[in-house]
Amino acid sequence: MTEEKGGSAQRTSLQGYWSSRMAFILAVTGSAVGLGNIWKFPYITGQNGGGAFVLVYLFCVVLVGMPVMMSEILLGRRGRRNPVATMALLGAEEGGSTHWRWIGSMGVLAGILILSYYSVIAGWSLAYIEKSLSGVFSGASSDEVSGIFNMFIGDWKMVAGAHTLFMFLTVFVVARGVERGLEQAVRFMVPALFLLLLALLGYSINTGHFGEGVSYLFTPNWHALTWGTVLIALGQAFFTLSIGMGAIMAYGAYLPEETSITGSAASVVVADTSIAILSALVIFPIVFANGLDSAEGAGLVFHTLPLAFGQMGGGVFFATIFFILLTFAAWTSAIGLMEPAVAWIVESYGRTRAQAAVIVGVLIWAIGLGSVLSFNVLADFKFLNRTIFENVDYLTSNIMLPLGGLLITFFAGWVMCRNSSSDELGGATSIYKIWRFLARWVAPIAILFVFLKAIGWLPEFSG
Ligand code: PFF
Numbered sequence: 180m181t182e183e184k185g186g187s188a189q190r191t192s193l194q195g196y197w198s199s200r201m202a203f204i205l206a207v208t209g210s211a212v213g214l215g216n217i218w219k220f221p222y223i224t225g226q227n228g229g230g231a232f233v234l235v236y237l238f239c240v241v242l243v244g245m246p247v248m249m250s251e252i253l254l255g256r257r258g259r260r261n262p263v264a265t266m267a268l269l270g271a272e273e274g275g276s277t278h279w280r281w282i283g284s285m286g287v288l289a290g291i292l293i294l295s296y297y298s299v300i301a302g303w304s305l306a307y308i309e310k311s312l313s314g315v316f317s318g319a320s321s322d323e324v325s326g327i328f329n330m331f332i333g334d335w336k337m338v339a340g341a342h343t344l345f346m347f348l349t350v351f352v353v354a355r356g357v358e359r360g361l362e363q364a365v366r367f368m369v370p371a372l373f374l375l376l377l378a379l380l381g382y383s384i385n386t387g388h389f390g391e392g393v394s395y396l397f398t399p400n401w402h403a404l405t406w407g408t409v410l411i412a413l414g415q416a417f418f419t420l421s422i423g424m425g426a427i428m429a430y431g432a433y434l435p436e437e438t439s440i441t442g443s444a445a446s447v448v449v450a451d452t453s454i455a456i457l458s459a460l461v462i463f464p465i466v467f468a469n470g471l472d473s474a475e476g477a478g479l480v481f482h483t484l485p486l487a488f489g490q491m492g493g494g495v496f497f498a499t500i501f502f503i504l505l506t507f508a509a510w511t512s513a514i515g516l517m518e519p520a521v522a523w524i525v526e527s528y529g530r531t532r533a534q535a536a537v538i539v540g541v542l543i544w545a546i547g548l549g550s551v552l553s554f555n556v557l558a559d560f561k562f563l564n565r566t567i568f569e570n571v572d573y574l575t576s577n578i579m580l581p582l583g584g585l586l587i588t589f590f591a592g593w594v595m596c597r598n599s600s601s602d603e604l605g606g607a608t609s610i611y612k613i614w615r616f617l618a619r620w621v622a623p624i625a626i627l628f629v630f631l632k633a634i635g636w637l638p639e640f641s642g
Pocket of ligand 1: 210211212213214215216290293417418419420421422424426427512513515516
């Protein structure tokens, strides 16, 4: 690594800047906090046995997620382009090859694939606003709540309709541009979601099964853990933080020079992790109090919370507000999922944002129909023992995002020269040194190791 490498030139963003550090944090938090925290984290924790899985997930967030997020922001700010162009530019400048752009291309593809099913689940949330408002959950038994859910997802036309509406809302916001997006909505949405979850926590504490929920979540049951589940925990860390696919890199491209990357990343990680843990703390006591199946899968949140709302005073009101907030949270995440593809089309093909948003939106909508049908018509159509929805989720969260993260940290830690990275991270401070150690050694090796273990390429330890 020679000292001359790495442009010191400060590039300008092609699509404007965040109005403040807070605006950036809000946008990244908006992207991070979503269905991943409230819908996905509790259900995959339930499918993977609780305690040990949660612990591994937390390790992954801190030791892998945090350095990957910082790397993404710093690469984005250095390149100031869409993820594909940024990686081509920095690759040429720092590593002598524009092939690094494939990291960006994989991210564009991952975003498209994730949003294809994300929008379907967000559609469920949208439909649940209407159901909550109608009062169907008031006093409903657990069987009735399950019946409502199964009837809904069994009707592919309803699910497709909700998916269509959600994609429409997403395209609408993305088409309007960086500053005018949902930035403002996040300002009240995340705190409101947090408060509502706290109120629900009060309910869960009162169910009498709170202790059981806490011990399920925090007492590690190492027997339930396999390398396959470690990979799922790692994938979840990537998914929930929106990292490994260039979304945060795309946001970093609009970040003013003087903003602290470490501070911003830390705020987002803390907010995101607290909301995930809080959701699980709300949901599992309800599962145990009602004898529900903790491993039931993707419907978990849609069974537990309406059941709880149906039993509490003011339940119709709280349930409606909850699903409105959840839909908002999904909406701000969906925007992040579309951003790499849209920024790439705008900058490479000279389209307007609106045109790019429509093109990408229609494509994603069409792919999403595969996930719509996974819960009804094609529920028995399995490949590798998984439905279409499960395959798209597995491929993106557990393979594409960690692989993206591996390459991103490898690039930022090994290919990029020290001057460039320390320049972005505010000089050779001890925080910089910790980041560099994690980015060079811990994150790439951990990801590679878990991959190889999960596919059985490394032998098991004895004992
Ligand atoms: N982090 C989001 C969630 O937890 O719901 C999902 C997501 C959004 C992943 C944006 C990736 C992304 F670029």
